[in-house]
Amino acid sequence: MREMSKTDKRDFEDRYSACFVDFGLKTVTGLLIGSMMGSFFLRGYKKWPMYIGGGLGFGMAYSNCENSLNDYLLAMNPKPCSIKLV
Secondary structure, three states: OOOOOOOOOOOHHHHHHHHHHHHHHHHHHHHHHHHHHHHHHOOOOOOHHHHHHHHHHHHHHHHHHHHHHHHHHHHOOOOOOOOOOO
């Protein structure tokens, strides 16, 4: 059987820089979608749908970034800590 998920070979710096791109794209996309929804479905231009869309985009990007960085950091093989008593 084939493995369902491929292991991610990126290092920490690549993941960290990808997080900034993800934050920008998802926040701007959320702001645009929110402003379109606010102008199309509400009478006049309302700002609160734009703020909600931007917040949702920021939250999704934060969650993706946290998962990506945690997967990398938890996959490292830490040395066991041993305390020597004198």
